[in-house]
Amino acid sequence: MGFKVAVVGATGNVGREMLEILADRAFPADEVVALASRRSIGQEVSFGDRTLKVKDLETYDFSDVDICLMSAGGAVxxxxxxxxxxxxxxxxxxxxTWRMDPDVPLVVPEVNADAVAGFTKKNIIANPNCSTAQLVVALKPLHDHAVIKRVVVATYQSVSGAGKDGMDELFNQTRSIFTAGELKTTKFTKRIAFNLIPHIDVFMEDGYTKEEWKMVAETKKILDPKIKLxxxxxxxxxxxxxxEAVNIEFEKPITADEAREILRSAPGCVVIDKHEDGGYITPHEAAGEDATYISRIREDGTVENGLAMWVVADNLRKGAALNAVQIAEALVNRKLIKPKAKAA
Known part of the structure; x- marks a missing residue:
């Protein structure tokens, strides 16, 4: 008997990816249900070769659901x-919403899969922030080898991290620039087309944004509270x-060659690092892929035991949907849950 899986937020970018990945990875589900808000009732979404009609979250009976993948925003x-x-x-x-709750495990399966066992306190497991997920996949094997002291990271985050509205705004602004049309800015604080915005999420009292704080707090919870970031x-x-451009300071010596070999054999990591034109990964190439790609690995001579590297991943997949499905797989593979008996 297989599991019954509900996907909440099935019409959004991440919800659609969740359905695609469940099908692609042949998750052992006898039934998959697509749920969203009332305004999306009856809308159709793809699940492998099938089409699912979206049902109403508000009226759905979850009593026979085994796993719920939730991607409908913090308030929901x-x-x-x-x-x-x-x-x-x-x-x-x-x-x-639940990432920093001490009773809720925050999990990236390549890094801390054992933590899934803690779900029983609230029956909730949290996915990390998309930028954190790919970072800790790359940091974990290096930390195991040489112990990370400090990380300095600059992220270059795609507009899909802000949802469909963010993607639409980039598309519409780009079109307006080429057609001399009116350029409207509604989703982002400044124009995003042909521009960069050093601001994601709200500002905090110390001058950092909440997005930056998430990376600090979540890395500590997932990987090691002693790491400074x-x-x-x-x-x-x-x-x-x-x-992400990542600079790492270690307690123990580590060379760039050692780091490459470690990362090449690490789960979830793919090293593309040739010292030649095009010998690295860009965001365009990572889109639609499951791996966390690592390039430009080099020693940093300005600190003792320092490395710099470039990390790229599809934020809708490893940063969100894929990681959630991998967590579900960990629950099943470790026999931490069993399918409920379904009514005939």
Whole structure:
């Protein structure tokens, strides 16, 4: 008997990716249900070769659901995740609502898969921020080898991280520039077409943005609370995939060659690092792929035991949908959940 999986927020960018990945990876589900708000009832979404009609979250009975992939935003998750969890379904949530809750595991399966066992306190498991997910996949094997002291990261985050509205705004502004049309800015604080915006999420009292704070707090929770990290998060005019320039200081010596070999054998990592034109990965090439790509690995002579590298991943997949499905797979593979008996 297979599992029953519900996808909440099935009409959004990440929800659609979740459905695609469930089908692509042949997740052991006997039934998959697409859910969204009332205004999306009856809309059709793809699930492999099938088409699912979207049902209403507000009226859906979760009593026979085993796993719920939640990608409908923080307010919806805050209200509905505990309700769904109370029906003995495990909620894997993509919002920031539950990430720092001490009773909710924050999981990237390549890094801390053992933490999934902690879901029983609230029946909720949190997905990290998209920029954090790819970062810790790359950091984990290096940390195991040489112990990371400090990380300085600058992100180059695609507009899909801001949802469909962000993608539409980049497209419409670009078209307006080429057609001399009116350029409207509504989703972002400044024009995004042919521009960069060093501002993602709200500003905090210390001058950092909440996006930057998330990377600090989540890396500590997932990987190691002793790691010091500082981040600058930048929105860039790219549709899909986040990129990161990462500088790392270690406690123990590590060479660039050692780092390449370690990362080549690490789960979820693909090293593309040739010292020649085009011998690196760009966001365009990472879009639609599951791996975290690492390029430009080099030693930093300005600090003792320092490395610099370039990290790229599809934020809709590894940064969100794929990671959620991998968490569900970890629950199943570790036999931490069993399918509920379904009514005949």
């Amino acid at each position: 998750s805050k209200e509905w995740s505990p309700k769904i969890g109370a029906k003995a379904a495990v909620v894997i949530d993509n919002s920031s 500082t981040a600058t998060a930048v929105r860039v005019p790219v549709f899909i995939s986040h990129s």
